[in-house]
Amino acid sequence: MRVLVLGGTTEARQLAGLLAGDARFQATLSLAGRTQVPAPQPLPTRVGGFGGAQGLVDYLRAESVQAVIDATHPFADRISANAEAACATAGVPLAVLTRRSWTAREGDDWRLVRTMDAAAGALTDLPDTVFLTVGRQELEPFLDLDRRFLVRVVDSPDILPAGAVVVLDRGPYTLDSEIALMRAHGVGTLVTKNSGGDATAAKLDAARALGLPVVMVDRPPAGTAPRFYAASDAMAWLAAHLSPTAA
């Protein structure tokens, strides 16, 4: 069975590992090409956009793709919308492999917002230093704010608020290292997207331990495709779509 995995996440890499070891599937991993040094992948990989939903339809047909797993980041809403539209047009089954949202716990002080602009607006009454962990493509709303910023990103950003201190890192992080970083930079407020997952959750534990407010940007709305939270469950869904001759 020919499978396309839309990736760029830990979840996609986990699924790629399972697919690479299963002779029933001939899978390709697709990356957007945003990361300068992408992690090694266990599957044949193609890099770059398809050219919108129609470009993806053309790719699915040209490559005779029989199933698509959208394992992109929860905030990668354009490629996910394109995948829904393209799979519907091409008649290819689609499922989503993602991670569960974080939820507030006792002791958390979360300010929930829907957009990055709203996150920037919510900072008015919150203390410096503002720790931005929103990704290098989401910094624009913070550019004109006269605040002290600590910005953590995987790759160097093209734009930055004036005077921002940048930390280049990709995690995973520990509670101790997050507390140490926040203390060292005098962090007073954390800003994050609700990406979910374990690899970067320690910042929320650290904010709780230090009594810091968190501006939490909510996820974009989910589509209608079936959703899985474990690579093994996505594999089971793929296996259920195998044609009798391929099984």
Ligand code: NAP
């Ligand atoms: P996006 O806004 O949803 O997508 C923008 C465009 O990038 C898409 O229309 C598509 O171009 C191309 N694209 C995105 N993901 C692709 C993929 N896996 N394979 C081929 N083309 C892809 O996406 P984004 O938020 O910029 O994220 C880009 C990549 O980084 C994704 O793979 C995502 O999983 C990963 N990532 C994103 C975040 C985040 O916070 N957004 C965090 C970590 C990792 P065409 O229209 O030309 O096909």
